[in-house]
Amino acid sequence: MPLPKPADVFDRGWEWSQLARFAGDTAPGATLGVVSGRRRQGKTYLLEALCEATGGFYFAATETVPRAEALRQLGAAIAVYVGTPGTRRFDDWEQAVDALLALAPAEEPNPATGPLPVVLDEFPYLAREARDLPSIIQKALSPRGLARRASRARLLLCGSSISFMGGLLSGTAPLRGRAGLELVVPTFDYRLAAEFWGLTDHRLAALVYAVVGGTPAYREEFLRGAAPAGLGDFDSWVVEHVLNPASPLFREVRALLAEDPSLRDTGLYHTVLAAVAEGNATRGGIANRIERKAADISHHLTVLADAGLLVPESDAFRRNRSSYRITEPLVRFYHAIIRPNWAQLERVRPGRTERIWRANQQRFASAVMGPAFEQMCRLWAEDHAGPDSVGGDVARVLSGLVSDPSTRTSHEVDVAVFDPEDRLLAIGEAKWGEVVGLGHLRRLSHIADLLARQARRPGVLALFSGNGFSADLRAEAERSAGRVQLVDLERLYTGA
Numbered sequence: 001m002p003l004p005k006p007a008d009v010f011d012r013g014w015e016w017s018q019l020a021r022f023a024g025d026t027a028p029g030a031t032l033g034v035v036s037g038r039r040r041q042g043k044t045y046l047l048e049a050l051c052e053a054t055g056g057f058y059f060a061a062t063e064t065v066p067r068a069e070a071l072r073q074l075g076a077a078i079a080v081y082v083g084t085p086g087t088r089r090f091d092d093w094e095q096a097v098d099a100l101l102a103l104a105p106a107e108e109p110n111p112a113t114g115p116l117p118v119v120l121d122e123f124p125y126l127a128r129e130a131r132d133l134p135s136i137i138q139k140a141l142s143p144r145g146l147a148r149r150a151s152r153a154r155l156l157l158c159g160s161s162i163s164f165m166g167g168l169l170s171g172t173a174p175l176r177g178r179a180g181l182e183l184v185v186p187t188f189d190y191r192l193a194a195e196f197w198g199l200t201d202h203r204l205a206a207l208v209y210a211v212v213g214g215t216p217a218y219r220e221e222f223l224r225g226a227a228p229a230g231l232g233d234f235d236s237w238v239v240e241h242v243l244n245p246a247s248p249l250f251r252e253v254r255a256l257l258a259e260d261p262s263l264r265d266t267g268l269y270h271t272v273l274a275a276v277a278e279g280n281a282t283r284g285g286i287a288n289r290i291e292r293k294a295a296d297i298s299h300h301l302t303v304l305a306d307a308g309l310l311v312p313e314s315d316a317f318r319r320n321r322s323s324y325r326i327t328e329p330l331v332r333f334y335h336a337i338i339r340p341n342w343a344q345l346e347r348v349r350p351g352r353t354e355r356i357w358r359a360n361q362q363r364f365a366s367a368v369m370g371p372a373f374e375q376m377c378r379l380w381a382e383d384h385a386g387p388d389s390v391g392g393d394v395a396r397v398l399s400g401l402v403s404d405p406s407t408r409t410s411h412e413v414d415v416a417v418f419d420p421e422d423r424l425l426a427i428g429e430a431k432w433g434e435v436v437g438l439g440h441l442r443r444l445s446h447i448a449d450l451l452a453r454q455a456r457r458p459g460v461l462a463l464f465s466g467n468g469f470s471a472d473l474r475a476e477a478e479r480s481a482g483r484v485q486l487v488d489l490e491r492l493y494t495g496a
Contacts, residue, residue, distance in 0.1 A: 010196055011195075016050075022181040029148050030148045030152065031154055035159075035185065036161075038162065041187055041216065042185060047158055056117035057077075057117070059119065060121040098147055100120075101150070116154065122159060123157040135174040163262045190206070190214065193213065196214075197227050210372035218249060218252075223248075239353050242333070252330060272286060272297060272310075278335075278367065283324075305324075310324045313398060315398070325371070325375070326371075333364075337363065370432050373430055374415075377464040381417050381462070382417075395422075396418050399412070401413070411443070411450070415428030415464070424456045427461060430464040431465050431467070436473060441463060444461045461483060461485070469486050
């Protein structure tokens with residue numbers, strides 16, 4: 001019988017089902033699972049709920065604790081769990097791992113729940129002080145190992161350092177091939193974020209998403225449920241809860257970088273992210289903005305990508321070109337709005353924060369809202385649009401540049417939809433603050449003609465707007481028999 005998801009866990013139905021299936025697997029022997037994802041996404045919440053529902057063991061490591069103290073803390077937690085007085089003493093991690101696996105002995109399975117989940121949360125903290133820990137776990141879980149065969153533990157390692165957790169199972173890492181579960185807990189997409197924040201006004205939902213994204217902890221833990229009551233409340237909400245130096249969100253991006261052990265020179269990493277937030281998306285553009293050689297920042301771009309803060313994306317139409325996109329909306333907002341005004345925002349004066357926010361409205365629209373809206377449109381095309389809306393089954397959605405030899409210029413395409421055979425199905429243009437009209441359609445049609453010369457004519461032209469469409473464009477779309485698709489905020493949030 002499936003393990004029911006706790007009522008207080010919002011969404012995460014698929015993630016819960018994977019954890020429950022792994023924890024309840026009745027196959028003999030101990031097994032390993034790895035759970036990762038960026039901070040504040042609810043990984044700990046899920047794992048604690050799993051242990052509560054199954055009677056499992058949960059232990060969260062502490063940062064910068066020496067090996068001996070980590071072993072002492074784990075021993076104390078195990079003693080409490082099994083109900084023995086005092087603290088279990090471990091001389092090394094071999095003893096500790098054996099004790100963890102022994103929590104679910106094979107000869108005495110729990111008759112109520114079967115195999116037992118055993119969770120080590122914040123695993124990178126443990127491995128930082130005990131670099132041999134992954135190898136010790138590998139040895140314990142060897143297919144012919146006595147410890148594995150004598151246990152029914154479902155050992156779950158969890159961590160927020162995406163680069164570290166991803167490396168646990170890759171390449172020649174000791175645990176490669178040992179895991180029966182590799183679960184990444186993602187942020188909520190823009191539709192789920194609106195539902196989670198309780199926002200039914202689509203424009204307001206898009207604005208809030210552009211600032212804080214889909215990270216559940218920002219609403220529940222950081223803001224204690226504080227959300228804009230309506231569209232007219234958005235500006236005051238930003239001033240009070242995001243630009244306020246007393247708010248946890250104000251320093252959150254600095255904390256995100258400081259908490260990741262792979263980001264050691266945080267100043268330069270912030271500078272790279274700021275360059276991307278300003279619109280410098282290519283490796284060369286970023287290097288020029290921060291006055292470095294492209295080769296000098298290759299490592300930093302790779303580390304930021306491994307940390308899940310940047311994502312490199314191939315150009316839809318130029319195989320040898322790629323660009324970088326900031327993955328977390330709050331990081332983009334911080335570098336576009338907060339960081340350039342940090343000193344003034346920290347020195348609180350009556351009316352100053354309101355003036356700074358008013359003065360940055362155009363920058364917010366172009367550097368924050370624009371990129372966020374374009375990404376929302378790509379997500380709609382990839383995850384929500386029906387085949388009739390984009391011309392077929394979707395395999396990938398990108399953006400890119402199309403060359404125009406006649407004018408020696410390039411045209412940017414915000415949305416490019418491809419099918420599983422790599423055929424171009426649709427191209428689209430996204431405008432947040434403009435009423436989209438026939439001029440935008442003519443531009444998109446011209447790009448389609450340019451692509452036709454490359455034998456890649458799209459079947460659908462999609463226009464996305466956060467501010468509506470002109471009457472003549474709506475009439476043209478009606479006459480186009482589906483070739484011209486208009487996607488407003490209501491369709492973006494509720495339609496296909």
